[in-house]
Amino acid sequence: MKHALFSKLDAKRLLPLAGLLFASFHASAFDCVENGTGVVDKPAIDIGELAIPANVPDKTKVWESNPITVTAYCDNNTKSNFQDFVTFYFNPKSKSLGQGLKLGVTYEGKDLEQNGQGLQVPGGGPVYKKGSGTPTFKVVTVTFRLYIRVDGKPPASGHYQGADEFVVFQLDGSSGINFRPDAKNLKYSLSGLTGTRFLSCGAQIKLYPENQNLDFGDIDRTTLSSGGILSKEFSVKAVKEGGCLEDFSLTSEFSTTETLLDSTHINLNNGVKLSFTDQDSKAVEFNKYTNFGSMKGITELSKNYKASISVIPGQTIKAGPFVATTIVKVNYY
Numbered sequence: 001m002k003h004a005l006f007s008k009l010d011a012k013r014l015l016p017l018a019g020l021l022f023a024s025f026h027a028s029a030f031d032c033v034e035n036g037t038g039v040v041d042k043p044a045i046d047i048g049e050l051a052i053p054a055n056v057p058d059k060t061k062v063w064e065s066n067p068i069t070v071t072a073y074c075d076n077n078t079k080s081n082f083q084d085f086v087t088f089y090f091n092p093k094s095k096s097l098g099q100g101l102k103l104g105v106t107y108e109g110k111d112l113e114q115n116g117q118g119l120q121v122p123g124g125g126p127v128y129k130k131g132s133g134t135p136t137f138k139v140v141t142v143t144f145r146l147y148i149r150v151d152g153k154p155p156a157s158g159h160y161q162g163a164d165e166f167v168v169f170q171l172d173g174s175s176g177i178n179f180r181p182d183a184k185n186l187k188y189s190l191s192g193l194t195g196t197r198f199l200s201c202g203a204q205i206k207l208y209p210e211n212q213n214l215d216f217g218d219i220d221r222t223t224l225s226s227g228g229i230l231s232k233e234f235s236v237k238a239v240k241e242g243g244c245l246e247d248f249s250l251t252s253e254f255s256t257t258e259t260l261l262d263s264t265h266i267n268l269n270n271g272v273k274l275s276f277t278d279q280d281s282k283a284v285e286f287n288k289y290t291n292f293g294s295m296k297g298i299t300e301l302s303k304n305y306k307a308s309i310s311v312i313p314g315q316t317i318k319a320g321p322f323v324a325t326t327i328v329k330v331n332y333y
Contacts, residue, residue: 030084030127030173031184032074035139040184042070044165044191045146049333051248052101052148053202054156055241062101063331064253065146066288072171072186075137077129085174086124086140090117092170092177092187098162100154103190105168106145112169116177125174142171146190160196165189201244203295205328206237214307221319224272224311231309236328237302240295248332250301252292254284255327261312263288266324271317272309274324279304289331 033040045065052062077084090105094115097103104113112119124140126133146168171186172178178185214232223230238250254276259267264283266274276284284290284305293301311317 030074030078030175030178031076032072032086032171032186033184034186035071035073040186042186042188044189045168046192047148047190047196048192049249050148050193050196051199051332052150052154052196053199053246053332054154055201056150058150058152061147061149061329063148064106064289064329067143067145068188069141069143070186070188071139071141073137073139074124074127074171076184077127077132077136077173079175080129080132082132083126083128085126086121086138087118087172087174088112088121088142088144089170089172089177091115091166091168092172092179093167095163095166097148097151097166097193098160100150100152101160102149102151103166103168104147104149106147107142107169111147120174121171127173140171144169144188155198156200157198159198160193162193164194165191199246199248199332201241201246202248202332203238203240203244203250203330205330206239207328208235208237216309219309221317224309224317227311229308229310232307233304234307235302235304236292237300238292238295238330240299244299247294247296249294249296250292251289251331251333253289253329254286255329256286256325258324258326260286267312268309268322268324270320270322271312271315272322273312275308275310277306277308286326289329292330 047063050063056062074086088107090112091103102113104111108119108122110119121140121142124138127138128134128136130136166189168188168190170177214234216230216232219230236252256266259269261267261273263285264275266286268274278284292303295301
């Protein structure tokens with residue numbers, strides 16, 4: 001029985017564009033506002049402190065937000081006999097980042113990076129004009145993550161030069177983006193980019209044990225069934241690349257696509273759950289960035305963790321091997 005634990009900097013490649021939509025410049029008046037408040041323009045999300053090493057591989061994600069969730073109320077289809085669908089449009093104003101950087105958003109498992117690129121929101125339609133059919137509105141919940149990746153070669157020093165605020169996405173109808181000044185379409189923006197600084201070098205992320213596997217061995221089911229917990233220790237180390245004299249800090253995330261029971265437990269689908277705790281005995285939340293530490297004046301920084309498996313209350317443990325995978329990702333600041 002093994003739990004595979006892999007460590008790497010997040011460097012996902014662009015996903016195929018099959019099934020994606022592209023915005024046109026003509027759109028009907030389809031409204032989407034924040035549910036319960038009627039807000040259209042959400043306060044800009046401040047990127048906070050950010051540092052970007054110049055020597056990371058092309059297409060590497062160098063910053064990623066924690067998951068953000070918003071619920072929208074969408075209605076006002078003005079076209080008779082037309083089925084409209086709530087659609088998520090990336091970068092509707094087609095702004096670009098500065099040298100060597102590209103803005104993107106991860107939504108429904110897809111990385112959207114092309115200006116005006118759209119994706120229909122699950123459960124977001126059809127929506128009919130009043131008198132033409134039902135339903136005439138939809139309430140949808142959207143969860144997304146913003147990111148910045150390397151695009152070519154960023155500067156090796158200095159601060160970001162370029163636009164400071166971007167409309168990251170807009171919720172609209174399926175016929176395209178509504179650019180009218182009075183449009184009621186929910187938008188999220190990103191700001192604070194001018195504080196970004198560029199580094200000449202960074203750190204390597206290493207995982208111990210070095211084979212990156214936590215092997216729980218053969219387990220007697222009665223041990224877990226009786227309330228026992230089995231644990232294995234591991235550690236994550238950041239090591240400055242040879243000769244690096246830059247000062248920076250790191251946040252880290254244990255990213256996983258496994259099924260979660262809640263924010264701190266992976267469902268191993270055999271009646272057993274997996275969790276991590278840090279060296280302060282605090283439960284680790286999966287898919288969420290937290291502070292890893294400062295590397296000011298030092299070349300190495302380590303944190304210790306414990307992986308534990310235990311029975312899911314009310315479930316029967318199934319015999320057989322199990323595997324779960326997490327990826328360690330970091331942001332610099």
